[in-house]
Amino acid sequence: MDYRGYLRVERLPHVWCPGCGHGMITHALACAMAELGLDPNKTTIIGGIGCSGRTAFLFNTDAMHTTHGRAVVFATGLKLVRPELTVVLALGDGDAIGIGGNHFIHACRRNVDLTAIVYNNSIYGQTGGQVAPTTPLQKRSTTSPYGNLEPPFDIARLAIAAGATYVARTTSFDFPDMVKFIKRGIAHKGFSVIEVLTHCPTYYGRLNDLRDPYEMLHNIKEQTVPIEEWDSLSPEERAGKIVIGELHCEERPEFVKSYYEFIARMQGQRVKSDGH
Amino acid sequence: MREPELVQGNEACARGALYAGCRFFAGYPITPSSEIMEYLAREMPKVGGICLQMEDEIASISAVIGASWGGAKAMTATSGPGFSLMQESIGYAAITETPCVIVDAQRWSPSTGQPTKAAQGDVMQARWGTHGDHPVIVLTASWVREVFEMTVHAFNLSEQYRVPVILLLDEVLAHLRENVILPEPGELEVVERRRPERLDDFKPFSNEMMLCFGEGGRLMVTGMAHDEWGFPAQGQKAAEQLQRIVAKIESRADQLALYRAHFVDDADVIIISYGITSRAVEAAGHQLRAQGLAVGWLDLKTLWPFPDKLIRSCTERAQYVLVPELNLGQLVREVERAVGGRVVVEHLGRVDGYLITPQEICQRVQARLKVGVSHGL
Numbered sequence: 001m002d003y004r005g006y007l008r009v010e011r012l013p014h015v016w017c018p019g020c021g022h023g024m025i026t027h028a029l030a031c032a033m034a035e036l037g038l039d040p041n042k043t044t045i046i047g048g049i050g051c052s053g054r055t056a057f058l059f060n061t062d063a064m065h066t067t068h069g070r071a072v073v074f075a076t077g078l079k080l081v082r083p084e085l086t087v088v089l090a091l092g093d094g095d096a097i098g099i100g101g102n103h104f105i106h107a108c109r110r111n112v113d114l115t116a117i118v119y120n121n122s123i124y125g126q127t128g129g130q131v132a133p134t135t136p137l138q139k140r141s142t143t144s145p146y147g148n149l150e151p152p153f154d155i156a157r158l159a160i161a162a163g164a165t166y167v168a169r170t171t172s173f174d175f176p177d178m179v180k181f182i183k184r185g186i187a188h189k190g191f192s193v194i195e196v197l198t199h200c201p202t203y204y205g206r207l208n209d210l211r212d213p214y215e216m217l218h219n220i221k222e223q224t225v226p227i228e229e230w231d232s233l234s235p236e237e238r239a240g241k242i243v244i245g246e247l248h249c250e251e252r253p254e255f256v257k258s259y260y261e262f263i264a265r266m267q268g269q270r271v272k273s274d275g276h
Numbered sequence: 277m278r279e280p281e282l283v284q285g286n287e288a289c290a291r292g293a294l295y296a297g298c299r300f301f302a303g304y305p306i307t308p309s310s311e312i313m314e315y316l317a318r319e320m321p322k323v324g325g326i327c328l329q330m331e332d333e334i335a336s337i338s339a340v341i342g343a344s345w346g347g348a349k350a351m352t353a354t355s356g357p358g359f360s361l362m363q364e365s366i367g368y369a370a371i372t373e374t375p376c377v378i379v380d381a382q383r384w385s386p387s388t389g390q391p392t393k394a395a396q397g398d399v400m401q402a403r404w405g406t407h408g409d410h411p412v413i414v415l416t417a418s419w420v421r422e423v424f425e426m427t428v429h430a431f432n433l434s435e436q437y438r439v440p441v442i443l444l445l446d447e448v449l450a451h452l453r454e455n456v457i458l459p460e461p462g463e464l465e466v467v468e469r470r471r472p473e474r475l476d477d478f479k480p481f482s483n484e485m486m487l488c489f490g491e492g493g494r495l496m497v498t499g500m501a502h503d504e505w506g507f508p509a510q511g512q513k514a515a516e517q518l519q520r521i522v523a524k525i526e527s528r529a530d531q532l533a534l535y536r537a538h539f540v541d542d543a544d545v546i547i548i549s550y551g552i553t554s555r556a557v558e559a560a561g562h563q564l565r566a567q568g569l570a571v572g573w574l575d576l577k578t579l580w581p582f583p584d585k586l587i588r589s590c591t592e593r594a595q596y597v598l599v600p601e602l603n604l605g606q607l608v609r610e611v612e613r614a615v616g617g618r619v620v621v622e623h624l625g626r627v628d629g630y631l632i633t634p635q636e637i638c639q640r641v642q643a644r645l646k647v648g649v650s651h652g653l
Contacts, residue, residue: 011507041492057496057507062489064345065498067368070338073330077342077350078489080326081300085346085490103338106331259326266321 003027003034008060015054017125019213021172021198025119026055028178029088036183043086046075048095051126051200052119055090069100072107075114083113083256086186093120093134097153101133108162108191110255115185115192118155121200129203140207155195160248165190167248172198173221174244181246189254197224197242280455285445286311286353288420289379290319291458292427293351296466298377299325300343300350302336304358307391308447309381312353333358337365337378344374345497347469347488349431353379355447356389356398359405366440367406368499373438373481373521375469377430380442381450384629393629394447396551396602402442403580409518411525413437413532414580416444418554420454425464426577432467433532438484439525444579446602448631449552479504481517484524526581533583536575537590539565543572545641546594548587548611550576553600553632560637571641579607587614596644600624600632 007030016022033043043061047053049068056063062085066074075087096104096118107114123141124130131141131148134155138147156169166188168181178196185192199205199216210216225233227245283291290312293301301320303313313329320327326343330336333354340350354362359380369376382398384390398405402414413433417426426443434441472478472485480487480495482504487493496506501514509517525532536554538561540546545564549557554575564571574590576583587610591597597619599608608623615621624640626632 040494042490044489056498060494062493062495063497064342064489065496065500067338067364067499070334070365073335073338074342074345076328076335077300077302077339077344078346079342080328080339081343081346081348082490102331103335106335263321263324263326267324 003030032182050092052092105162108164159193166192290315292424296431300348302339333361351377369440370410375434529581534577539572559634
């Protein structure tokens, strides 16, 4: 099936601003689903609140638009009772690691077989451009009008440290990598995080002298260094740069599988004891 | 003949949940409800269900909602502080018409309060804790066997009407152990979720039929105002949907009203109570009647939707209504509203963490009747 088959094309155009990167990530997700040949009846897209959360309305699958920051726990409950479903999360940066930070790190720790795509535009877009836990130092927002004083989170590093078993980072500039990493994340059995650095020309750009979407897209790309080159850079050369690529992949017991094995053991014991 | 067994209130709740078919529980440790999760952690996997300890209460109720959309009967249990944290997602369950059961073992007063002291201070929060107009059913119980029965009933109503159902316990009932004979399989009705027969013309948010994820419905579930397909809606469409989900519960207030009425037909004095306090009322009521006083009492099991008609009919010939509760006056205001000034309604509150005693109730009724004689009551 063509990627369009996974989208509710009748609901286009989407609600995002002209020049926004979210449509590109959504497009990449639809392509990844098509290339994997996912069954739309056995796939659920779950979004939180914020611009990214609107992704859920665009997919011709089961979809859930949850409360702010909690998408990952709604998904955990669903995945545990319906292990056969492919569950993909569309999270924003504020959603994932601002209001939902606690759930995010615990999902990483549990290693539930979910794929979280984090649309990281470094700002709260839907509410009008407020500072986020991902806004770089000194950058302006409507609530850091003189420049941000708080250091930002590195979402991919946070995910790795918390125990996510597949972590990749790319940008909305790198379309083929978005598709590739989302595919690998979905195929990976465990909690996968694909952080996509994306552009919000309407708020982040306008407030930080990058109002042209094309310029902003290139600006994000220029800040990144592929992991293949990262190791050969000196600390001075790494300053101000962001490493992208497949950053982490490990095999670790997946929680849902572990839970069902546990249930089988417990029921087996009961059958045995009943048998006596 | 089965032997009675010594069962704790929290254990009765957990066993009631399993009896009702609950196969997903998510919770966070909190006194005085933790034994519910402890029991289910032991027993749930044996019946093929899932019991998760989450990172907080917000995660607990959210996982419960996710599991419910996966088709499982699902529950969480908590106490005041955790119940406060759950409120946003309870609103999500209400607007998305998600069956789920939330148990709140009430503790004394706001914030941390007194975790090991009983109270009935969450009556209004259970009804109005989440923001906005919304439907909810709130049940309570007074005896350990009743905790079991009301837990089963909570699941039944939740599945039947696609609505979050809150079961209010309290610290004493949660920790109380009583000699009981709990229902056997088949003894209580267990209601299953109703599924649409045809998918093609099924509107997921138009009635109490429910399709779950992974069943080919390609459902859209959102906490935003939505149309009958689940997509964002505004104006009249949003108003119609809100009115429908509220009316599906409020219009059934009479049939949802569960209660035990004692001697209300010939009583001048009616005592209205619920939960743990009803035990003191029952003792006091018998004592007062033994003294020849025309006292009746009404023990409410359904607190919300508030049973207006029942209150009106039970107080029809009464001259004095007393509402004892472990708070500074919550359900009494609903009683006052229902009787509409026709009868004197008084509150008997207690907030020192201890239960209202039968003596306190007797004294208040006796004192009131004495005063009442000189005032022509």
